[in-house]
Amino acid sequence: MSNAPIKLSRKPQPAEPAARTPKGARTACIRTFGCQMNVHDSDRMRRMILDAGYAEVHSYEEADLVILNTCYVRENAVDRVRGHLGELNRLRREGRVKKVALAGCIGASDESSELQRRYNIDLVLGTHNTYELAEFVGLPTMEETYTPELPGTEGEHSEFVTIMTGCNYQCSYCIVPTVRGRMVCRPMESVLEEVERLVESGTGYVTLLGQTVDAWRHDGKRFCDLLQRVADKAPRVWFTTSHPSNMEDRTLRLIGEKETIVKRLHLPVQSGSDRMLKLMHRGYKSERYRRKIEVFREAVPDGTLSTDIIVGHPGETEEDHERTVELVEDCGFDSAYVFKFSPRKGTEAAELDGTVPEGVVQRRFLEVLRAVEQNAFARNQRKVGSLEEIYIRHGSTEDGKAIGETWSGHAVHVKTDAKPGEYVRARIGSAGPHVLYAGETAL
Numbered sequence: 374m375s376n377a378p379i380k381l382s383r384k385p386q387p388a389e390p391a392a393r394t395p396k397g398a399r400t401a402c403i404r405t406f407g408c409q410m411n412v413h414d415s416d417r418m419r420r421m422i423l424d425a426g427y428a429e430v431h432s433y434e435e436a437d438l439v440i441l442n443t444c445y446v447r448e449n450a451v452d453r454v455r456g457h458l459g460e461l462n463r464l465r466r467e468g469r470v471k472k473v474a475l476a477g478c479i480g481a482s483d484e485s486s487e488l489q490r491r492y493n494i495d496l497v498l499g500t501h502n503t504y505e506l507a508e509f510v511g512l513p514t515m516e517e518t519y520t521p522e523l524p525g526t527e528g529e530h531s532e533f534v535t536i537m538t539g540c541n542y543q544c545s546y547c548i549v550p551t552v553r554g555r556m557v558c559r560p561m562e563s564v565l566e567e568v569e570r571l572v573e574s575g576t577g578y579v580t581l582l583g584q585t586v587d588a589w590r591h592d593g594k595r596f597c598d599l600l601q602r603v604a605d606k607a608p609r610v611w612f613t614t615s616h617p618s619n620m621e622d623r624t625l626r627l628i629g630e631k632e633t634i635v636k637r638l639h640l641p642v643q644s645g646s647d648r649m650l651k652l653m654h655r656g657y658k659s660e661r662y663r664r665k666i667e668v669f670r671e672a673v674p675d676g677t678l679s680t681d682i683i684v685g686h687p688g689e690t691e692e693d694h695e696r697t698v699e700l701v702e703d704c705g706f707d708s709a710y711v712f713k714f715s716p717r718k719g720t721e722a723a724e725l726d727g728t729v730p731e732g733v734v735q736r737r738f739l740e741v742l743r744a745v746e747q748n749a750f751a752r753n754q755r756k757v758g759s760l761e762e763i764y765i766r767h768g769s770t771e772d773g774k775a776i777g778e779t780w781s782g783h784a785v786h787v788k789t790d791a792k793p794g795e796y797v798r799a800r801i802g803s804a805g806p807h808v809l810y811a812g813e814t815a816l
């Protein structure tokens with residue numbers, strides 16, 4: 374039984390990379406922080422700077438224009454950006470970087486004017502006016518105010534498609550509704566047209582994006598209907614992020630039934646304690662969440678499940694924390710993003726009493742993380758020996774290891790020279806808590 378990965382023929386044709394602009398052209402560097410929404414917005418900004426004749430570079434030292442596309446969801450994200458802005462000012466004094474633009478969620482926040490003054494930022498963009506970058510880089514002004522309609526960098530093997538912006542929830546801790554606004558759903562026809570265009574130009578993997586994608590509604594249609602239509606058109610489809618209150622059982626069943634949908638669900642739970650869920654205004658109890666997971670496990674037995682968890686929200690007691698650890702053990706997540714609560718100015722939770730001491734937060738954080746990892750490791754072990762069709766996400770590095778994804782949504786390191794967007798078949802040789810190893814890279 375050979376472990377060598379076999380290249381499969383059902384690969385989409387990846388488009389040629391964008392042509393480089395000649396030597397001496399203006400240069401721009403885009404740095405992205407935060408979630409997939411920002412990665413996607415950066416794609417759009419990349420299209421604009423390339424259209425305006427800039428060459429893209431990947432270090433600040435080489436850049437005339439630097440665009441920081443930022444995240445505001447936790448304080449450490451803001452601290453990181455301040456660090457980068459300080460570094461950029463130093464480079465500016467040395468005459469290297471000429472212009473700095475601040476985009477994304479910090480740009481849309483109250484903190485942006487203070488940062489603009491302090492760091493001499495040339496352009497501040499929020500999340501709803503990304504198109505203003507066009508004018509700044511010398512392109513004709515764009516009329517669109519509805520950012521999902523703006524083109525991204527087409528022809529890539531894997532593309533994001535925004536189906537909604539903003540969020541109608543008011544979770545106690547979350548700044549997103551303030552900086553991204555209320556939910557706006559994009560019409561189904563517009564989404565389908567974009568998907569068709571992308572697939573025609575060689576995209577083999579479409580990820581539907583939004584803060585609460587399963588809350589999508591338009592013209593009497595719901596998310597499940599949209600997903601079905603997209604999955605009929607694209608060779609590989611995923612979606613993120615979902616909200617437990619909106620997730621329909623028929624969507625969970627569709628994931629299991631439709632062969633083009635990646636069998637991976639990201640369903641943030643935040644806490645296992647009903648008391649905390651109420652305080653957070655999540656709109657569901659842990660029992661309802663567990664039932665959703667049961668439906669998912671039954672409908673998609675081979676699927677992977679991930680979640681977001683916040684530890685140390687104000688008022689969190691030891692008992693609340695124990696409920697979270699219990700829920701992690703019962704649901705058996707394949708991975709989880711565990712966050713320490715970060716107070717955001719303007720949110721309800723920032724004003725609440727019952728701050729949890731830092732040492733306690735740290736211990737709870739590690740306990741939740743350990744529970745997640747133990748489960749994930751045990752689940753990954755069960756994949757060892759199975760033969761998988763693997764979609765290559767990132768091509769091989771110097772040591773020949775590419776990073777791919779199985780149909781059940783596991784991340785795999787695989788030794789192959791296959792390019793992003795191609796498929797290989799390989800046997801899983803070993804597993805860690807976060808990743809599987811296939812083929813010759815097996816430990």
Ligand code: 5AD
Pocket residue numbers: 446447546547548641643681682683712713714715716717
């Ligand atoms: N503190 C910590 N984590 C947060 N998240 C959102 N806001 C905060 C905050 N103030 C987490 C939630 C959400 C994820 C994107 O970020 O878990 O699901």
Ligand code: SF4
Pocket residue numbers: 540541542543544547548549550584585616
């Ligand atoms: Fe934030 Fe809650 Fe909306 Fe998610 S659902 S973006 S956590 S307010």
